[in-house]
Amino acid sequence: MSGMVYGDRKQEVIDYEIWPKVVPVGQETVLHVRNLYPLPFVVEGAPFGVCVMPMEGLGHPWPDRFAAPVVTRYEQGGIRVSAYFAAEQEYIVEIRPLAMGPDGAPNLAEGTDAAVISLRVFALEADLFARRPWKGDIHMHSFHSDGRESPGFVAASCRKIGMDFMAVTDHGRYAPSIEAQENFKNVPLDMLICRGEEVHPPENPVHMIHFGGSESINDLMRSDPEGYFKAIDAYERKVEEITDPAIRRHIASCCWVFDRIRAVGGLGVFCHPYWKVREGYHIAGGVTSWMLENKPFDAYELIGGYHKYEADSNTLQVARYHEERAKGRSLPIVGVSDAHGCAASPLFGWYYTISWAEKLTRETVSDAIREGFSVAVEAMEGEVPRAYGPFRLVKLALFLIREVFPLHDSLCDAESEAMFAHLRGEASGAQGLERLSGGVPQLYERLWAL
Ligand SMILES: [Zn+2]
Numbered sequence: 001m002s003g004m005v006y007g008d009r010k011q012e013v014i015d016y017e018i019w020p021k022v023v024p025v026g027q028e029t030v031l032h033v034r035n036l037y038p039l040p041f042v043v044e045g046a047p048f049g050v051c052v053m054p055m056e057g058l059g060h061p062w063p064d065r066f067a068a069p070v071v072t073r074y075e076q077g078g079i080r081v082s083a084y085f086a087a088e089q090e091y092i093v094e095i096r097p098l099a100m101g102p103d104g105a106p107n108l109a110e111g112t113d114a115a116v117i118s119l120r121v122f123a124l125e126a127d128l129f130a131r132r133p134w135k136g137d138i139h140m141h142s143f144h145s146d147g148r149e150s151p152g153f154v155a156a157s158c159r160k161i162g163m164d165f166m167a168v169t170d171h172g173r174y175a176p177s178i179e180a181q182e183n184f185k186n187v188p189l190d191m192l193i194c195r196g197e198e199v200h201p202p203e204n205p206v207h208m209i210h211f212g213g214s215e216s217i218n219d220l221m222r223s224d225p226e227g228y229f230k231a232i233d234a235y236e237r238k239v240e241e242i243t244d245p246a247i248r249r250h251i252a253s254c255c256w257v258f259d260r261i262r263a264v265g266g267l268g269v270f271c272h273p274y275w276k277v278r279e280g281y282h283i284a285g286g287v288t289s290w291m292l293e294n295k296p297f298d299a300y301e302l303i304g305g306y307h308k309y310e311a312d313s314n315t316l317q318v319a320r321y322h323e324e325r326a327k328g329r330s331l332p333i334v335g336v337s338d339a340h341g342c343a344a345s346p347l348f349g350w351y352y353t354i355s356w357a358e359k360l361t362r363e364t365v366s367d368a369i370r371e372g373f374s375v376a377v378e379a380m381e382g383e384v385p386r387a388y389g390p391f392r393l394v395k396l397a398l399f400l401i402r403e404v405f406p407l408h409d410s411l412c413d414a415e416s417e418a419m420f421a422h423l424r425g426e427a428s429g430a431q432g433l434e435r436l437s438g439g440v441p442q443l444y445e446r447l448w449a450l
């Protein structure tokens, strides 16, 4: 975790607590503010002026926002103020300590701007307000393919950086994802460890992620290669209109794989279409275009595991996404690290998905991605995080990354320590997980208005 995550708001996020932070549009909500550490001007009975302002409703130059503030007092360890939120956006809650006039009433004209406390809340329409944000990475490798660590270590590492759901997706191998589940099967865990694999059909260069389904597609192909090729022949006849035989063959194979992933309850991801292998992209442009037009998959890997020198690939994937959306097409997305190591390798944590679902289950986060309630986040070491996807979700994601996830991630970090202890066979691991269980749900209960 770097200080950059907080941007220019680190100190206020640390010094003060405001709750709820996420409120419904179209109604009055009572906001609570308290200082977490002693401050000289915060004493019982002290008067404060409070202004609640929409970020998209101001425009420079700002009005004198403290001309007519709501006046409230610090009572019983905090400040309470009721506000109405008219539209879906971020709101600034500015609080200024007020001087006392000679008559004992607060003097609105006097106060120090230096002491202004600037806090933030986000108002949401009902459909999004009912959902909670869950961070996930569903494309990573362990030492069972070409990664560096065990599946259990990858899972604990994911919790360390604040993931709520994850899957190990080794090349051609489903069993490692089950191994990660087995490592934690007898302890309470707030993070979902899901099944998965990267699917590599024979004679097809397209990489596909299978997230969450109950059976392996790689094993299915390996157990009956003849049956697989026969099925592809049949699928080819469904896409006869494709004249190039090589492209038709690859597409038929992909369609079969995505159908099989769905048949076992999984989410199918079309991976890294602009990955460069030597001089060229690893799949033909004709395959990418057909896939984006016909969408046999559930989600498109919008940004993924590229090193900085490979930035072209993500840039093209993002440009292609906007192009497809401009044609009026829906295009569900994920961001994934495709990390081949957690502890001493870049990429891990650089790219992830936020999925908005009412609760955290494999089915609900998958459905949310299918329904377009997800963004892809790029969070490279030392860089300010960026989010890609639908505009309203990106706006919300930037707020969450700045104002909510630092709190969320510190709870996850504590859980990860207990996960590592459990992996080492120490009893303190299970005890720690028992004690910390329910942390993130409780945080969300506090931060979302009732
Ligand atoms: Zn791949």
Ligand SMILES: [Zn+2]
Pocket (backbone or CB within 6 Å): 139, 140, 141, 198, 338
């Ligand atoms: Zn991969």
